[in-house]
Each structure stands twice: as structure tokens, then as C-alpha cells.
Amino acid sequence: MGTGASKPQPKKENVGDNEERATVIQNGSASTLPDNTSIRQQMVQSNPADEEISEDIEQMVQITQGHKRSEQTNPQLQTGTRDALETEDVSVTFESFQHQNGTLYTCFTQNGMRMYFDDEKGIVPFPQELYSQGKFLDTYDESGSLHDDNRQDSNENPSHLENDRTNSVHIPGKGMVMTYIFEERINVCKYYDNDCDAWLILPLLWEMNLDFVLHRVQQVKEAIPAITDFKEILAALRLCNYDPDEVISLFFAIFGDSLQSNINGQQNVEPIALQREISKKDKKIEVLNKKVQQRESEVEALHLKCKHLEEEKRHLLLQVENLYEKVAELQSDQEKYLHEISEMKSKNTQITDKLHNSAPLKKDKLIKMLREAHELSTSSDKLRVLATSGLSDIGLSIEHLRSMVLNLRSSTKEIEEIRSLYQRESMERKLLYNQLQELRGNIRVFCRCRLDDKKREHLEFLSDEELVVNCNGSKKRFRYDQVFLPQCTQEDVFKGTLPIIKSCVDGYNVCILAYGQTGSGKTYTMMGTEQKPGVNIRSIKELLRICHERERVKYVIRISMIEIYNEGVWDLLSHSGNKQLEIRSHGKVVTLPGLTEMEVLTEEDIKRIISFGEKNRTVESTKMNTESSRSHLIVIFTLNGIDTISGVLTSSTLTLCDLAGSERISKTEATGQRLVEAAAINKSLTALGQVFTALKTNSLHVPYRNSKLTHLLQPSLTGQAKACVFVNISPDVKDLAETLSSLQFGSSIQQIALGKPTPHSSNIKLGH
Numbered sequence: 001m002g003t004g005a006s007k008p009q010p011k012k013e014n015v016g017d018n019e020e021r022a023t024v025i026q027n028g029s030a031s032t033l034p035d036n037t038s039i040r041q042q043m044v045q046s047n048p049a050d051e052e053i054s055e056d057i058e059q060m061v062q063i064t065q066g067h068k069r070s071e072q073t074n075p076q077l078q079t080g081t082r083d084a085l086e087t088e089d090v091s092v093t094f095e096s097f098q099h100q101n102g103t104l105y106t107c108f109t110q111n112g113m114r115m116y117f118d119d120e121k122g123i124v125p126f127p128q129e130l131y132s133q134g135k136f137l138d139t140y141d142e143s144g145s146l147h148d149d150n151r152q153d154s155n156e157n158p159s160h161l162e163n164d165r166t167n168s169v170h171i172p173g174k175g176m177v178m179t180y181i182f183e184e185r186i187n188v189c190k191y192y193d194n195d196c197d198a199w200l201i202l203p204l205l206w207e208m209n210l211d212f213v214l215h216r217v218q219q220v221k222e223a224i225p226a227i228t229d230f231k232e233i234l235a236a237l238r239l240c241n242y243d244p245d246e247v248i249s250l251f252f253a254i255f256g257d258s259l260q261s262n263i264n265g266q267q268n269v270e271p272i273a274l275q276r277e278i279s280k281k282d283k284k285i286e287v288l289n290k291k292v293q294q295r296e297s298e299v300e301a302l303h304l305k306c307k308h309l310e311e312e313k314r315h316l317l318l319q320v321e322n323l324y325e326k327v328a329e330l331q332s333d334q335e336k337y338l339h340e341i342s343e344m345k346s347k348n349t350q351i352t353d354k355l356h357n358s359a360p361l362k363k364d365k366l367i368k369m370l371r372e373a374h375e376l377s378t379s380s381d382k383l384r385v386l387a388t389s390g391l392s393d394i395g396l397s398i399e400h401l402r403s404m405v406l407n408l409r410s411s412t413k414e415i416e417e418i419r420s421l422y423q424r425e426s427m428e429r430k431l432l433y434n435q436l437q438e439l440r441g442n443i444r445v446f447c448r449c450r451l452d453d454k455k456r457e458h459l460e461f462l463s464d465e466e467l468v469v470n471c472n473g474s475k476k477r478f479r480y481d482q483v484f485l486p487q488c489t490q491e492d493v494f495k496g497t498l499p500i501i502k503s504c505v506d507g508y509n510v511c512i513l514a515y516g517q518t519g520s521g522k523t524y525t526m527m528g529t530e531q532k533p534g535v536n537i538r539s540i541k542e543l544l545r546i547c548h549e550r551e552r553v554k555y556v557i558r559i560s561m562i563e564i565y566n567e568g569v570w571d572l573l574s575h576s577g578n579k580q581l582e583i584r585s586h587g588k589v590v591t592l593p594g595l596t597e598m599e600v601l602t603e604e605d606i607k608r609i610i611s612f613g614e615k616n617r618t619v620e621s622t623k624m625n626t627e628s629s630r631s632h633l634i635v636i637f638t639l640n641g642i643d644t645i646s647g648v649l650t651s652s653t654l655t656l657c658d659l660a661g662s663e664r665i666s667k668t669e670a671t672g673q674r675l676v677e678a679a680a681i682n683k684s685l686t687a688l689g690q691v692f693t694a695l696k697t698n699s700l701h702v703p704y705r706n707s708k709l710t711h712l713l714q715p716s717l718t719g720q721a722k723a724c725v726f727v728n729i730s731p732d733v734k735d736l737a738e739t740l741s742s743l744q745f746g747s748s749i750q751q752i753a754l755g756k757p758t759p760h761s762s763n764i765k766l767g768h
């Protein structure tokens with residue numbers, strides 16, 4: 001650092017404390033004392049309010065110097081004082097004592113005696129009684145180390161310190177770790193700013209121009225070439241007191257062996273950037289997960305509201321119907337009354353006419369007639385009142401009816417609005433769920449090791465994502481989305497496939513494949529046993545469960561079973577037996593005309609149909625003189641759904657594929673029929689590898705048609721699909737070469753993303 005001789009020296013850093021502290025070291029000679037003007041200048045510079053204290057200090061320094069000088073000029077000085085001053089390293093330490101009433105005392109210790117400056121009395125010993133009424137702030141001794149009477153070492157136990165400094169962070173490979181902002185004394189590179197007349201921190205980029213710093217950054221870079229970001233290194237250097245060794249150990253402690261493998265050139269990935277990327281993705285996944293959950297509950301709420309409104313609408317319609325009936329009844333009553341009134345009126349008229357026209361009547365008859373006329377008039381009045389009230393009832397009912405019809409209209413409108421909102425929310429939920437899947441990768445690769453009591457010292461399972469194979473003294477490390485240890489259950493394994501099975505119900509084509517040498521556990525993983533069912537039965541059970549749960553969508557599920565043997569495609573569900581099929585393509589649509597499809601409603605249906613297909617497979621295998629492990633078994637479920645609320649149609653397929661054994665021809669020493677089989681398997685598995693490679697390199701042409709297997713799987717291995725590959729391995733050391741080859745195959749797929757998946761209307765048409 002280019003600090004000019006005339007420039008003031010930087011003051012000692014006093015981290016996290018506003019109080020000024022100063023230390024003056026006197027090595028037996030007055031000439032080694034720092035210039036007291038300089039000390040004062042530093043203190044004033046850092047805090048002008050402390051000018052008063054600095055004057056005290058100046059006075060004390062003068063006293064100390066005077067003391068020394070007087071000792072030189074007066075050899076008769078008291079012996080005790082002389083002895084004390086003649087000790088080799090006589091030091092004066094300045095301290096600040098904070099009284100609980102806020103008063104700050106500036107003290108100094110000389111010859112073991114703590115003194116302070118009193119305004120009236122001058123320099124006097126520090127009163128004993130004050131010790132319990134306040135505390136000493138931090139001081140530095142001559143070695144530069146910090147003393148603090150009132151604190152413990154902050155490195156020992158951070159938990160007692162303030163809580164807002166405590167936090168946690170996820171470090172890939174280490175999980176969630178606790179963090180704490182420590183308060184430490186460190187070296188800081190500053191420059192002298194003439195304009196401010198102060199020492200300021202040199203910004204990172206300029207600091208890089210200093211030889212001192214550059215040299216250290218270079219040292220770290222040379223030791224760990226994987227860390228290329230110089231700012232990252234410099235930041236670490238700053239925190240480690242510019243000690244490159246400490247930085248190197250720090251990086252190794254954090255990033256561990258991944259740095260080592262980078263040094264050995266086995267990977268090109270920059271670990272820090274990658275780990276940050278992973279961290280970011282993890283956070284994004286977490287946010288998306290929350291959003292998905294939120295959307296799901298919103299969709300559920302809307303669905304409930306919709307149901308409720310439909311119920312209300314039905315209820316209102318019933319009421320309207322009742323009212324119509326009541327109005328009709330009242331109208332007929334009204335007509336009846338009106339009719340009766342008119343009849344009475346005509347009767348009345350007739351009687352009056354009779355009275356006028358008839359010859360003079362007898363008195364009795366006249367009285368009787370008058371009474372009758374009176375009665376008629378009274379009942380006519382009554383009828384009129386009844387008719388009037390009937391009419392007003394009708395009016396009221398009509399009014400009620402009208403408001404109900406209006407209500408009905410508005411609730412129909414509301415239902416329509418909710419329906420469109422629901423449609424939007426459903427789409428959004430699907431998109432979010434899909435984004436989540438995309439982040440995790442549309443192709444997930446799992447490794448599963450068969451359960452075996454054989455020793456497996458050549459296999460080391462580092463975590464549930466990593467395993468190492470010891471091969472002739474060298475170690476090969478493989479990383480997958482998940483590694484299932486031999487003791488993992490069928491349930492554990494199935495859990496890994498759950499998310500993509502859910503996607504299938506949302507309208508995405510999904511494919512689950514098991515790859516590995518013969519006997520490595522592919523069939524066990526896919527089919528399983530009666531007691532321990534594998535992915536096939538569990539996934540379709542889950543499909544049925546989700547379909548059943550989504551009341552608003554009506555699904556039809558169909559199953560078909562295919563075997564690919566010697567590049568021939570066979571329908572295993574055909575009742576006529578031995579039926580070979582042709583694959584046809586129209587653009588991206590793949591069809592298998594004549595393929596048998598059966599509708600399934602329950603788990604029992606599926607078990608029955610699959611066991612029928614397996615029997616067919618065994619019969620055919622016997623006829624063809626082969627073993628089931630020499631062919632690929634493909635079970636396809638087609639899901640057609642219609643959303644009863646939004647009317648949206650979805651169509652998707654779940655393809656479950658138990659591949660033939662992947663062992664190499666050279667190892668099997670096959671001849672004749674076996675050689676033909678092995679060549680066909682080799683061809684199809686090589687084609688599968690080529691398809692994955694083309695996808696990995698984003699090739700314009702993906703060679704799906706190189707084998708029947710890849711041709712058939714095309715809809716499940718394109719941008720619109722999601723796939724999951726199980727790499728099954730044997731723990732037996734004699735299978736080491738095949739294990740390595742399978743693991744390498746899995747690793748090559750691991751780095752592929754299928755592109756952006758989209759739900760679609762069916763693009764694999766079966767049985768037409």
C-alpha cells in the first residue's frame with residue numbers, strides 16, 4: 001500500500017463500538033512514544049466530540065513523557081519509581097470506563113496502577129467504588145489483541161449474542177446450516193483520501209490492482225483452479241486477514257471433494273456457480289411448491305362455491321316452479337269467484353226485474369224476496385273481498401317470482417364467471433406444477449441396487465444421490481436424482497415416480513423405464529411380486545386414486561400390453577394369440593393398428609389383465625424358445641379425461657417399460673438364436689442411447705426410427721413428455737463391468753432435459 005511518510009498513520013480499527021480507544025506503547029525510551037499530536041489528531045478525526053477526551057490523553061502523554069524526562073534529568077529520583085520505570089517494557093494502556101449514569105472516564109494504567117484525570121484534582125487513582133457502577137470498554141494491549149473485561153470470546157458460543165445475527169442457509173451437500181454474523185477484528189485495506197482527509201476502505205476492484213492482494217489471489221487460484229471468480233477469492237481473503245492458506249482451507253471445507261474432482265479435470269462444472277444455481281433452483285422450487293398448493297386450495301374453494309351455487313340454483317328453480325303452480329291455482333280461484341259474482345249479479349237483476357214486472361205481491365212473499373236479495377248482496381260483497389285479496393296475492397306472487405327470476409339470472413351469471421375463473425385457475429395450477437417439474441428436469445434418473453447378501457465392497461453409497469464404484473484401484477463417482485440402496489422398499493422406490501404420475505393425470509405423456517443387466521432387479525422394480533408390488537401396479541393404483549379424487553373430471557382408462565422381441569412387436573392382450581403388430585407414424589403421431597385395448601375400472605381389473613398378458617408372454621416365449629428377459633415388455637395406459645365444469649378434454653399415456661437385459665454380446669458368448677436375440681436387444685438399447693444423446697445435444701434429428709423400441713416410445717421421449725429411468729445394478733462384484741456400463745448409461749441420460757413439456761390431445765393412437 002502506498003502510504004506516504006507524511007500521511008497520518010491509520011487508527012486502530014475498533015469494530016462495532018463507537019467509543020474511542022488508544023494504546024501507546026513505551027519501550028523504555030521516550031523517543032519511541034508516538035507523537036501525541038498524532039494520537040489526538042486520529043481521535044478528533046474519528047469523532048470530533050471526543051476532542052475533550054483527547055485533550056486529557058494529550059495531557060496524560062505529556063505527564064508520562066515528563067515523568068520519563070525528569071527521570072533522565074534527575075538521577076536522584078525515588079528508587080521505587082525508578083525501578084518501575086526501568087523495567088524493560090514499560091507500557092501505558094489507555095482505557096475508557098463507562099459509568100452507568102453515562103459519564104465516560106478516560107483512564108490509564110501505569111506500573112499496575114489505574115489512574116484517571118479528574119477536572120479538579122488532576123491525575124488521581126481510579127476510585128475503587130466506581131468499579132461496580134459501570135464497565136470498561138474494549139482496550140488493546142501492545143500486541144494489538146483486544147481485551148474486553150465485559151465479554152466472552154465471541155467464537156466460543158455465539159448463541160448468547162443478539163438473535164438477529166443468527167440465520168440459516170442451505171448449502172448443497174451439507175443441508176441447512178446455522179449462520180452467525182461474528183464481530184471480529186480483521187485487517188482492512190484503506191487508502192488515504194485527501195479530499196476527506198481520512199482513511200477510507202479501498203473498493204474491491206481497485207484493491208485487485210495492489211501487488212500484495214494480486215499475489216494472494218493468484219496463490220488461491222493456482223491451488224484451486226475451479227474457483228475462477230477473483231471477486232469471490234478477494235472477498236474470502238478480506239475475511240481471512242489476507243491469508244491465502246486460510247482461504248484455500250475454507251473453500252475445501254465448504255466445497256469438499258467437488259473441488260478436488262475439478263482439479264483432476266473430471267468435471268467441467270464450476271462448483272460454486274453450480275451450487276448457487278442449485279440453491280436458487282431449490283428456492284424457486286420451494287416458492288413454486290407453495291404457489292401450487294395455494295392454487296390447488298383456490299381451485300378447490302372455487303369448485304366448492306360452484307357446487308354451492310348450483311345447489312342454490314336448483315333450489316330457486318324448485319321455488320319458481322311452486323310459485324307458478326300457486327299462481328295458476330289462484331288464477332283459477334279468481335276465475336271461479338268472478339264467475340260466481342257475475343252469476344249472483346244476474347240473479348239479482350232477475351229478481352229486481354221480477355219485482356218490477358210482477359203483479360203486486362203479497363207482503364210475506366215480498367219480505368222473503370227482500371231477505372234473499374239482501375243475503376245475495378252480502379255474499380256478493382264477501383266474494384268481491386275474496387277476489388280482491390286473491391288478486392293482490394297473485395300480484396305479490398308475481399312480484400316475488402320476478403325477483404326470483406332476476407336472482408336466478410344473476411346466479412347463472414356468477415356461475416359462468418366462476419366457471420371461467422376456475423378454468424383459468426386450473427390451467428395456472430397445471431402450469432405451475434409443470435414449471436416445478438421442469439426445474440427438476442423432465443427426465444429423472446434413479447439408480448437402484450438389488451438386495452443381495454453378497455459383499456459389495458466395490459460399491460460405496462455416499463448419499464441418497466451419489467455412489468462410488470471402486471474399479472481396479474480407481475474410484476468412479478456417479479450422481480443421480482436419487483440412489484436407492486439395496487434395503488430400500490418398493491414403497492420408497494415408488495415415491496420417486498409419484499410427481500410424474502400426477503402429471504399424467506394432467507394430460508402429459510409419461511414414461512417409466514427400467515434399464516440394467518439380466519438379474520439386476522428390473523422386473524422386481526417394475527412388476528414386483530404379489531406381496532410387494534412394483535411401480536406398475538402402484539402407479540396405476542395411484543392413477544385410479546387421483547382420477548377418483550378429481551370428481552369434476554371423468555376419466556376413461558385403457559390398458560394395452562406389448563412385447564418387443566427380435567425387433568417384432570407382439571400384442572400380449574390379444575385373445576387370438578401370437579398377433580404381430582405394425583408401427584405406423586403420421587408426423588409425431590405413432591399408431592399400432594389392431595392393438596387390443598381394455599378398459600380398466602379397478603385395481604383388480606389391472607391385476608387380472610396384466611397376469612393374462614404375462615401368461616401370453618410366457619406361452620409365446622416357450623414357443624419361440626426364449627426367456628422373458630430377452631424381450632422388452634411395455635405396458636401402456638391411456639387416459640382420456642373430460643372436465644365436467646370447463647369441458648376441457650385431455651388425453652395422455654403412461655408407458656411402463658421393463659427393458660431386456662443390457663449385458664453386452666461379447667460377455668454373453670452367445671451363438672445362434674441367442675446371438676440374434678442379443679443383437680436385437682443391443683440394437684434397440686443402442687438406439688435408446690442414441691435418442692438420448694440426440695436429445696442431449698439438441699440435435700435437429702432424433703433417430704427414433706432406428707429401432708422398434710425407440711419408435712414406439714417416441715411420444716414419451718419428446719418435448720411434450722416426462723420420463724423416469726431406473727438404472728438397476730447388481731451388487732455382485734462379478735457383475736462389476738456391467739454395473740459400470742449401466743451406471744455410465746444412466747449418467748449420460750442424467751444430463752438431458754426433454755424440453756418444455758406440454759399437455760396435449762392424444763398423440764399416440766392405439767388400436768386403430
Ligand SMILES: Nc1ncnc2c1ncn2[C@@H]1O[C@H](COP(=O)(O)OP(=O)(O)OP(=O)(O)O)[C@@H](O)[C@H]1O
Pocket residue numbers: 449450451486516517518519520521522523524525628629659660661728
Ligand atoms: N430390491 C430387491 N429386493 C429383493 N429381491 C430382489 C430385489 N431386486 C431383485 N430381486 C430379486 O432378484 C431376482 C432377479 O430380479 P429380476 O428378475 O427383477 O431381474 P431382471 O433385471 O428383471 O432380470 P431379467 O432381465 O432377467 O428379467 C428376482 O428373484 C428378484 O425377486
